[in-house]
Amino acid sequence: MCGQCVLHSTGMTCPMNCPKQLRNGPCGGVRPNGNCEVKPDMKCVWLKAYERADKLPVWGEEIHELRPPVDNRLWGTSSWRNYFSGRDKQTPEGWA
Numbered sequence: 001m002c003g004q005c006v007l008h009s010t011g012m013t014c015p016m017n018c019p020k021q022l023r024n025g026p027c028g029g030v031r032p033n034g035n036c037e038v039k040p041d042m043k044c045v046w047l048k049a050y051e052r053a054d055k056l057p058v059w060g061e062e063i064h065e066l067r068p069p070v071d072n073r074l075w076g077t078s079s080w081r082n083y084f085s086g087r088d089k090q091t092p093e094g095w096a
Contacts, residue, residue, distance in 0.1 A: 003074030004088045009062035011052025016070075018045040023067055 029037030053063035
């Protein structure tokens with residue numbers, strides 16, 4: 001659990017399931033059949049996210065927004081608590 005849930009902006013697909021833990025889109029190593037280059041038997045998480053986001057009437061366009069890297073200080077904490085407290089929006093020193 002990363003503590004910074006973005007499911008609503010990634011077609012209800014968790015980008016942390018990507019074997020490379022890429023949070024801002026596919027790596028470029030997607031196989032011709034749409035599967036992951038690291039785990040060939042697994043469909044690319046980002047391909048799933050794009051397909052699903054297209055079906056979301058409310059947050060579908062958020063798939064095109066750039067998100068900051070995961071703040072590892074939030075690992076293991078509650079995404080909801082971090083969201084409502086604004087902690088998940090704080091940019092660590094050196095990121096801006």
